[in-house]
Each structure stands twice: as C-alpha cells, then as structure tokens.
Amino acid sequence: MLRLDPGPGRPPSDLLEELTQACSLSGDEGEVRAVLRRWLGGTVCELYTDNIGNLICRRGQGPVRVIVAAHMDEVGLVVAGHDDSGLLRVKESGGLDVRVLPGRAVLVGRPKVPGVIGAPAVHLLDEDEAERVLPSRELYVDVGARSKEEAAEVAAPGDPVYFATSFERLSDRVVKAKALDDRVGCYILARLLLDPERENLTLLGVFTVQEEVGLRGARVAAQHLAPRLALAVDGTSAADVPGVEPPQTCTHLGRGPAVSLMDGTIVMHERIREHLVGLARRHGVPWQYRRLTTAGTDAGGIFLERTGIPACTVAVPCRYIHSPASLADLDDIEHTLTLLRLLLDSLDKGEFEP
C-alpha cells in the first residue's frame, strides 16, 4: 500500500512521491519537514521541532520510550559563488559521487530555477582530458544568466541546488526518485506514527536533520528524548549489479529489510539485532543482513549519548544512493514497515527488553 489515506477533507496524495520531490539539503530541511507536518499534524500526540531542527512526533505515553529515527536531509549541491560570465559555482553537500554531476538538469534555490551542470564538449578535449573525471571545483551551474549581477539575482551563496529527477514507477515494485536515502525511512516512520497507539510505548518518531554531514540531529534528539532504545531506518546501498560479486553486493533489491551488523559509526546492539532477525524468521518476513561495514547511520549518532542507548539500524536496499536517480523496491519498504511493527508490538507486550 503506497497510497496513504490522508484523512477527511484532504486531497489524496502519495506520501513517498511528495517526500522525494521535496528538497532538503543538510541544515535546510524545511521542505521535508513541511510535508511531514502536513501529513502528521493532528494525528500524533505531539509534534514539535527542537533546537537543531529535528521534527519530533510523539505517539502514546507508555513507560517504554523508543526512538525511531529517519533523516530528512539529502545530498546535493550548494551555491558557492558567481563568476563574471553569470555562472554559479557550486560545492557538494554530503557525500556525492562527483562522477554523476556533469550533464545534469538541476533546480536552483527555493524558487527552483531550472539550470544545467554543463561540461565542455568532448570534441574539444584531448584524449587524456576526455577520460578525466571532472572535480566539483571545475563544475558550475548554468541558468542562462549573462553577468555576475544577473546570476546573483537568481541565487545567493548558500542556496541549495537539487537534482531535477521525477518520481516514477518503473514496474509494479520498483520506484525511481531522487533522495530515496532517506525518504524511504521518513515514509516508513510516518506510516508507523499513523498506527494505533501502543499502550506501553511512547513512540518517539524523530525526523532528523544533518545526518549526511555527521549524524548530528540524531545525537541532539537522543540527548533530550532519553529513550530506552533506538532504531534508525535508513536507505542503504544495493550493489546487486553486474561487476559486483555476492559478498560485496551489500544488499539485494527485493530481498527485504537489511539488518545491519555494523557500520563505520557503530556495532549494532546485539540483542536488538538478534531479536529483529528472530521476529523476521518467526513471522516469515523476508530479510537480509547488510554486508558492508562502512558508512554511517543515525544509530551511530544515538548510541553514545547519555549513558549509552541500545541502537540498531534497519535499512531499505536502494540502488544508486547519493546519485540523482535511485531505485527502491516497494515490497522491501512494506516488509521493513512490517518488521518494525513487529518489534514495536513485542516491546509493547513486554516480550523483549534490550
């Protein structure tokens, strides 16, 4: 079920599409926050933002406090300056693969002015140059402005630059969009928050800021929310593609949620991880281990806060994350949601204590 019932008096809309079409670089997460506020307003007990910009949605007021975190920010580019010919100079925001930038349509600033990331015609380059990956300092955005002054009217330094990628269903199961890392997590968390309250839980849905630049929002939220345990829901790399042998594939699209063992920021809490795997097995939910030990998720930001918070990451496999067009499997999204529901239910019933 991709379409959420938006409730009486609101036009039907597709939340995942809306979330991926919204633009939110690290530190500038307002658009995604607005989408979530619109969807969740009036449905959760409490909806507020904290000092760093996390959107916190409380559901229920039971004794067991659980954070489920999904990050709102995405990787992209930011305007760094203008040059005399009217071009915008840009810098990367978050870990972008610069190889995917040239030849790309983008949207600049809040008014979303169309622009392009050009590259000198390959005909004009010598052989070595034509083989060279263009570093971001040589890239620029061309909005058609003819002078520095005109370029400055279009965008100021610090304005965001986003990929102009449309949301699209490639098949019954696979969707293509920008920023699936981590709008899939935001989508799953929004769905969890719309579930009926669980008597013994205080579900603290945290839509975090600044994940892509160092898991910073999640850390702040963990400090003031003081949860008993925390789950991060993220998008993770699926490298089940030609040229990559099975141990290196990280995850496979369509094989269910990826339970993480460790990443570059945390070794996952063993009992939560085992419990997740047990639940998936008992209830016949497809699942897989994430077979990569690098990168980071909000769990890594949360677990070291206060006196230590048991934390684990569950991820939705996404091909081509951190590039303009990523793919995710809707069944994986549903199964991730199912697994998290099972975990919350078992916490609610007291069947599991970390």
Added chain:
Amino acid sequence: MPVEVVLLDILEFLRELCRTAAVRGYEEPSCAALGRLWGPWLDETRTTRLGSFVGLARGRGPEPRPRFAAVAHLDAVGFVVTRVEDGGFLRLAKVGGVDRRLLLGQEVEVLAPGGPLPGVIGAKPPHLSSGEERKRVVPVEELYVDLGLDPAVVRERVPPGTPVHYRRQVLTLRNGRVSGTYLDDAAGLAVLAVALEELRSLGHEADFIVIGSAGEEAGRFAGAVTAASDVRPHAAVAVDVTFGSYPGQGDPTGTFPLGGGPAIGLGPNCHPILTRLFRTVADEAGIPYGLEVMPGSSGTDAWGVQTVCGGIPTAVLSIPLRYMHTPVETVSLDDIRLAGHLLAQAASRVDWAFVEGLSCFD
C-alpha cells in the same frame, strides 16, 4: 511580428524534435514530426529510401528553376542494447560521439518494440571502486541500464539492437536560452522552419528544398548524401550546431558566444561564393555572425554533400551550442531566429545568375 510569438513557436518546435530524435535507423518519428511542423510551408514532401525527410517550397521563377537545399540532421547520438545480463541489466554500445564522462547515473529511455521503458545507467558503486577507479571515466562496457523490471520481462521486451537514449527534457533558462536533450540538431531543423516561414512572405526565385537528414551522427552522412543525390541541388547549406563559448575555457578560438548570431563556416567544405553570399546578406541585414574556421572536414552533412552529383557547392551555418553531446545541450533562441532570417534572406537571392557564378572561381 511580435518577437514573443516567434520565440514560443521555436520552443515548441524544439520540444517536438527533441522528443522524436533517435539514433540512426529510427528517424521515422522525426520525419512524421517534420511533415506536421514544416508541412504548412511546403508544396511537396517525401521520405527517401534511407529515411531522410525532403520537402519542397516551390520558387516563383519560371521552370526550370534552380534548386537550393538546406539540410539539418534528424538523428542523435545514443546507444543500442548489445546484451541482456543475468538480473535483467542491459549492456550497451555507443552510436555516435557519446560523451562517456557523464553516462553514470543518467536517466535513459529504452525504445523497446512494445513501447519505451525508463531506466537508469548504473555501474559498480563508488564504495566498491578503488580510488583509481573513481578518478577515471567508467568505460561503456562496464556500464549497464537498470530498468527495475523482472529479468524475464526484460528478455521478452528488449531484444539486442534496441536503441537507448537519454531521457528527453527541454528546460527554458534565462535570456531566451534553452537547454535540451538532442538540440543537436533540433536547433538546425528549427532554423529551417524559421527560414521557411519567412520565405513564404519574402518570395524566392529558386526552389527551396529542406532536408531532414538521417544518420549524420553515425558517420559517412548517409542520409544527406543520398538525399542530395536524389534532389540534385545547385547549392546546399548544412545547418548544424557548433561549440558555444563555454565556461572556464582558456583560448576562445573556435567557440562562439550564445546569442551572438550563427557561425558561418570557412574552409574547403565552404564554397567561397556561396559563403560570400551568406556574409554579404548578413552584413547588409545587420545580422551578427561569427566566422568558424574549418581547415578540414566540417563534421557536418555538407562534407558528404559537397562531393556527390559531380560536386555541389556547399556552405555551413552553425548555431552555437554549449555542452555538446550531453543531455543538457544549451542554445539561444535568438541565434536560431537570426540564423533562420539569414538563411531566408540568402535563399531569396539564389537565381540562375547566382548558380552560374558558382563555377566561376577566381
């Protein structure tokens, strides 16, 4: 005529031709589009054996009339599917001078027989690539198209040889600039449309023949050469794109500012008298232009056309375009309008006296 109206028409024309542009062999939708868009100004139209579109705007002179042809190409650079890998991933081969630096992560459209399929070009992800690998451009052989479809469905729907293109898009930028996929050579086709419209009211002695040529990007100028042999023009001009001045370039030689008017070619491919006609007309009408020095092949259909039918005097007129052979090729609508105006003015002066003068070299 209000300028805005003309700009809007050109933009719509570009949208249409960018949408139909395809690799060699798949020019039929573009021919159909030209039939619709050029049709109102043409007295006769047909498609040649090799898939070029030919249209005739009859001149006012008594028969037999001289024939002046303008040619712009229909086809675009792209790929064909060579193989379907396990997992349903498509391997590709290039058709024409595709820029390999920017293939990774591009959205494409696979023109499967049962209907187009959207996809994304992928490769081994960066975190599994070595530092060296991340610094190099990924070879086409290591790239693939991911359709997000079941492998069995892919095998059924996508036979080897299926053409693949960049996902088409046309964006309007500031100052009448347009960025689009396959403006090379939708821009040239648009110049011919502007000229046809103007010639209708201007009047012309000679027959004006417009050719939308097949297969320019695939090499050997097959469509233009055979269409020229068919039409046997007394003179011909290729209208294509050239390098727009681009950001960060060192030496500006050989590039032309967007909005500064078309470039007129100079060199062995550019007949001196025909070329002088274009320059004289531009000077008299106050049309700005650049001069593009082409010491060898112009790389345009004119290079092929020049040496058929016992020799056809040719000229080259080019629209400055930034980011050639990328999905975001960028032109100025002003340049298209100016080039169309120049072409119409020049065509209106072609008569028997001019044609006879073409063999009188100094």
